[in-house]
Amino acid sequence: MKVDILASGSGGNVIAVRSSGNTILVDVGIAKTKIEKRLLEVGIIPGSIDAILITHAHSDHVKGLPLANKYHIPVFATEGEWKSIKGVSEELQNIIVGNMLVSVFDVTPFKVHHDAFEPIGYSIVDKVGDKVSICLDTGKVDSEMIETMKYSNFFIIESNHEPAMLEHCNYPNSVKARILSDIGHLSNKQTGDALAKLVKGMGEKIYLTHLSSSNNMPELAKLTTIRALNKKGLKAGTHYEIEVF
Incomplete structure (x- = not known):
């Protein structure tokens, strides 16, 4: 497993998780063009991303969601957070409903405590058992x-x-x-x-x-x-x- 922090802080948050040739993003909180540039800088082709996982719908976590429509990337968020997420094509919208297999990753959401509708963190395990836990706001x-x-x-x-x-x-x-x-x-x-x-x-x-x-x-x-x-x-x-x- 390889993890890249592409952006962090109140100005925006983007995390890339890679394993076995597959890539998912957790949050896309900076402009789409900036995400594309930073992906390429770490050797990730934007069109190769398998999924985007959202922790919550504050702008510093979702600003770059036009990336999903451009590259037809499925987006996962809780039902509560979808109330605040706009502009994602309906066929790309997926509701997180407990433990899920996303691409090759076993994804376990967990409740966090933040002033959003239904914010979560993620524990993500790849095929060889490596695990990353992401707890932001x-x-x-x-x-x-x-x-x-x-x-x-x-x-x-x-x-x-x-x-x-x-x-x-x-x-x-x-x-x-x-x-x-x-x-x-x-x-x-x-x-x-x-x-x-x-x-x-x-x-x-x-x-x-x-x-x-x-x-x-x-x-x-x-x-x-x-x-x-x-x-x-x-x-x-x-x-x-x-x-x-």
């Missing part, structure tokens, strides 16, 4: 999410903000409250605590994503997770790899 990580994401080779998870920075930023109080709520976004500590429950030190790859450009710093996000895993005796570069996007 969520205000908390519960036990069911942990259970679904266990035993992954790749963890792609948001590490959105540092609460002290958020407290002192110029956002309206209503926006701060939303971000900090259980249907907002994960803080660095929440992410580190979740990964401490998940990472076993078997060479897993951790990708921290969806960082706030105003209320976080890449090195701070990374160090918070490293410290959480240090408490378990796990060392970056020895027991796992970590990268920030």
Whole structure:
């Protein structure tokens, strides 16, 4: 399995997952032309994509959906999120209804906590048993999410903000409250605590994503997770790899 983060953050999110010559995208939150360019940069022909999986219908996750119509790519989302998704040809629309086989990938959706109709994350397993878990916008990580994401080779998870920075930023109080709520976004500590429950030190790859450009710093996000895993005796570069996007 090969994973490429093509875009991450409030400006847009796109993840490519490849295995055995097959490719699926999770979210397409930047313009179609930018997605095409970034796909080609990592060696993926846009017309070869087998499916697009959507976590939720906020614009930074669905902006590039015209890609689906251009290349006739099936799109999968929950019934709730289809209420907000516009412009996808009817014959390409598919409703996620529990565990599904999408192309060659065994896809298990899991409920996340965000201010959308029916947002989800995904655990995706290929034919040889490699597993990637993708948990983007969520205000908390519960036990069911942990259970679904266990035993992954790749963890792609948001590490959105540092609460002290958020407290002192110029956002309206209503926006701060939303971000900090259980249907907002994960803080660095929440992410580190979740990964401490998940990472076993078997060479897993951790990708921290969806960082706030105003209320976080890449090195701070990374160090918070490293410290959480240090408490378990796990060392970056020895027991796992970590990268920030």
